[in-house]
Amino acid sequence: MADIRNNFVGIKSPNPFWLASAPPTDKAYNVERAFKAGWGGVVWKTLGEEGPPVVNVNGPRYGAIWGADRRLLGFNNIELITDRDLQKNLQEIKQVKQNWPDRAVVVSIMVPCEEDAWKAILPLVEETEADGIELNFGCPHGMSERGMGAAVGQVPEYVEMVVRWCKQYSRMPVITKLTPNVTDVRRPARAAKNGGTDAVSLINTINSITGVDLDNFAPMPTIDGKGTHGGYCGPAAKPIALHMVADIARDPETYGLPISGIGGITTWRDAAEFMALGAGNVQVCTAAMVYGFKIVEEMISGLQNWMDEKGHATLEDFTGRATRNVTDWQFLNLNYITKAHIDQDKCISCGRCHIACEDTSHQAITKEKDGKRHFEVMDDECVGCNLCVNVCPVEDCITMIELEPGMLDERTKKVVEPSYANWTTHPNNPMRKSVEPAE
Numbered sequence: 001m002a003d004i005r006n007n008f009v010g011i012k013s014p015n016p017f018w019l020a021s022a023p024p025t026d027k028a029y030n031v032e033r034a035f036k037a038g039w040g041g042v043v044w045k046t047l048g049e050e051g052p053p054v055v056n057v058n059g060p061r062y063g064a065i066w067g068a069d070r071r072l073l074g075f076n077n078i079e080l081i082t083d084r085d086l087q088k089n090l091q092e093i094k095q096v097k098q099n100w101p102d103r104a105v106v107v108s109i110m111v112p113c114e115e116d117a118w119k120a121i122l123p124l125v126e127e128t129e130a131d132g133i134e135l136n137f138g139c140p141h142g143m144s145e146r147g148m149g150a151a152v153g154q155v156p157e158y159v160e161m162v163v164r165w166c167k168q169y170s171r172m173p174v175i176t177k178l179t180p181n182v183t184d185v186r187r188p189a190r191a192a193k194n195g196g197t198d199a200v201s202l203i204n205t206i207n208s209i210t211g212v213d214l215d216n217f218a219p220m221p222t223i224d225g226k227g228t229h230g231g232y233c234g235p236a237a238k239p240i241a242l243h244m245v246a247d248i249a250r251d252p253e254t255y256g257l258p259i260s261g262i263g264g265i266t267t268w269r270d271a272a273e274f275m276a277l278g279a280g281n282v283q284v285c286t287a288a289m290v291y292g293f294k295i296v297e298e299m300i301s302g303l304q305n306w307m308d309e310k311g312h313a314t315l316e317d318f319t320g321r322a323t324r325n326v327t328d329w330q331f332l333n334l335n336y337i338t339k340a341h342i343d344q345d346k347c348i349s350c351g352r353c354h355i356a357c358e359d360t361s362h363q364a365i366t367k368e369k370d371g372k373r374h375f376e377v378m379d380d381e382c383v384g385c386n387l388c389v390n391v392c393p394v395e396d397c398i399t400m401i402e403l404e405p406g407m408l409d410e411r412t413k414k415v416v417e418p419s420y421a422n423w424t425t426h427p428n429n430p431m432r433k434s435v436e437p438a439e
């Protein structure tokens with residue numbers, strides 16, 4: 001059986017599945033239940049500074065979007081950091097860590113962007129004997145209006161400054177949690193590294209309005225006729241998170257910086273994808289909120305089964321294996337040519353591929369033959385765009401077939417070249433001259 005024990009910046013856990021800082025980790029009761037279910041670690045719901053706790057709205061704080069089968073695809077919240085007393089949280093953290101020494105307990109923190117505020121809270125957290133801290137530079141609503149959360153995460157200089165304070169005033173490993181609400185996530189990641197962070201985690205939630213109530217003309221969730229943007233997460237956020245993880249993993253300036261991957265992870269496969277792109281472990285929030293803590297059982301067994309099947313003995317065997325295959329568009333092989341192929345035995349003749357290709361792609365799919373509905377790809381028109389595959393309701397009914405070198409591409413009437421050739425060397429590239437030696 002594959003060994004899925006995890007060591008993330010020296011923090012050990014029996015598996016790489018941690019619960020992200022959020023309602024599932026808000027109190028000892030939840031965290032104990034999560035550990036009983038098998039979660040490898042938690043990042044405790046973000047603590048604020050000493051004093052009266054923050055106050056949440058008393059109406060709906062969540063919104064969502066669903067697929068046609070009512071499966072939740074995207075989740076949105078306007079919740080703040082913990083609204084429980086700091087001392088109570090600290091006592092519970094200490095007790096939980098004592099009860100579960102083999103699990104990772106990391107504490108998320110967000111206090112004002114002032115040295116004294118960080119200096120004051122760090123020893124209190126350290127006293128709990130938690131395994132590390134995560135700096136919440138990502139909360140996009142409420143707290144950011146008060147100069148915290150994303151308001152810090154969006155300014156690389158602030159990120160670097162706060163990380164430096166945390167390294168200076170604490171012995172605990174520091175994980176810097178990044179906001180996706182920036183143009184280029186590499187900049188705050190580099191700043192965190194410059195400040196001395198042990199790792200980054202990402203993504204926190206994305207600015208969003210999930211919908212508008214057309215009776216009241218108000219954004220949802222609606223509080224007494226008004227709404228505000230919230231933080232978006234869940235399966236729909238995964239592609240954005242994967243991209244950002246890959247961006248940091250392959251950036252020469254942050255190369256090798258440990259990453260905790262977060263965003264839409266619902267199954268073992270999602271987790272394996274994040275890790276293949278360079279994440280050292282993963283964190284989960286929405287999936288636990290929607291399906292309960294026991295989903296971790298399937299995550300653990302699924303990951304182990306897949307690793308056994310593929311011959312990966314440990315997590316390190318596949319971590320980062322996909323990073324090197326993420327490249328820039330200009331380096332993609334223009335001699336790689338595919339054509340769509342429809343499996344006539346699987347086709348239910350719905351016609352969606354025909355309409356999609358006819359109206360918006362390359363008019364490459366027939367709709368009838370001998371007076372009957374019949375859907376077939378015309379290789380002399382197909383550009384291999386993959387649209388039909390994506391709209392077909394039958395899985396694996398349409399597949400993309402690669403043309404082997406030496407075969408004729410009936411569309412261009414050219415023979416497929418065996419060599420790799422990209423845009424930087426293409427004759428149509430006006431910039432190509434600039435890489436040629438000057439005459």
Ligand SMILES: Cc1cc2nc3c(=O)[nH]c(=O)nc-3n(C[C@H](O)[C@H](O)[C@H](O)COP(=O)(O)O)c2cc1C
Nearest residue numbers: 020021022046077203204233234263264284285286
């Ligand atoms: C209701 C809710 C509350 C959250 N509260 C926090 C928080 O206090 N601190 C924090 O760093 N992230 C918070 N998050 C963000 C999550 O930790 C996580 O980064 C995000 O939800 C993406 O993961 P997911 O797609 O698995 O949900 C919260 C998310 C949700 C849904």
Ligand code: SF4
Nearest residue numbers: 357382383385386388
């Ligand atoms: S791959 Fe694109 S061009 Fe080819 S048949 Fe499908 S939709 Fe049409």
Ligand code: SF4
Nearest residue numbers: 347348350351353392
């Ligand atoms: S979308 Fe798929 S099932 Fe429908 S006609 Fe095309 S190939 Fe057949």
